[in-house]
Amino acid sequence: MNSLSSPPLIPLSPYSQAGSRSNSQSNPQSTPQSSAQTPAAGASSNARQEVDGLDEVELRELTELKARDREVRAHEAAHQATGGQHAGAMSLTYQRGPDGAQYAVGGEVSISMSSVDGNPQATIEKMRTIRAAAMAPAEPSGQDRAVAAQAMQIMLQAQSEQSSRVGQQAKNTYQGIAGFGPESASGVNRLLSISV
Numbered sequence: 001m002n003s004l005s006s007p008p009l010i011p012l013s014p015y016s017q018a019g020s021r022s023n024s025q026s027n028p029q030s031t032p033q034s035s036a037q038t039p040a041a042g043a044s045s046n047a048r049q050e051v052d053g054l055d056e057v058e059l060r061e062l063t064e065l066k067a068r069d070r071e072v073r074a075h076e077a078a079h080q081a082t083g084g085q086h087a088g089a090m091s092l093t094y095q096r097g098p099d100g101a102q103y104a105v106g107g108e109v110s111i112s113m114s115s116v117d118g119n120p121q122a123t124i125e126k127m128r129t130i131r132a133a134a135m136a137p138a139e140p141s142g143q144d145r146a147v148a149a150q151a152m153q154i155m156l157q158a159q160s161e162q163s164s165r166v167g168q169q170a171k172n173t174y175q176g177i178a179g180f181g182p183e184s185a186s187g188v189n190r191l192l193s194i195s196v
Helices: 056-086 120-134 142-178 182-186
Strands: 002-005 087-096 102-111
Touching: 002 056, 002 142, 056 087, 056 102, 056 120, 102 120, 120 142
Parallel strands: none
Antiparallel strands: 002 102, 087 102
């Protein structure tokens, strides 16, 4: 059983580590305030604008986490929908955002890579589905490409097996018609007599 996964998590920002907070001195977006914007007496000189209790850095991180959550869920849903009966349930990895909510930052969908015993044609069809499922997302991960390559290899082996079976069946049919096969062992003379 292999798994198809979303691309690895790229750091969302230098502030995306769980529980990390930054002050205005580490905020690359902060700019010095002009004398016209100087806070009132008694107010902190490094106060930042806050929305819903979150500062600029946290809002940016939250926006990035929400975008990543949508991307991961869409990626894994594409695997699952295309994989059909061969795909397992979606498994997601979460990160807590600055708002306290959990956001998906990684995920995978397990997929059955076993061939169908004694049926190369069914194996071929299954591997076509698995390959399509692996490549279904807009941006397949390295793991997705590896699963697609493995499915292609299994499919080629099944095609080779199928060709061998067809060749053997053709040989048996020819021998049966020509009287050289096992059917001719019954003692019946299947040769035509030709008189000159």
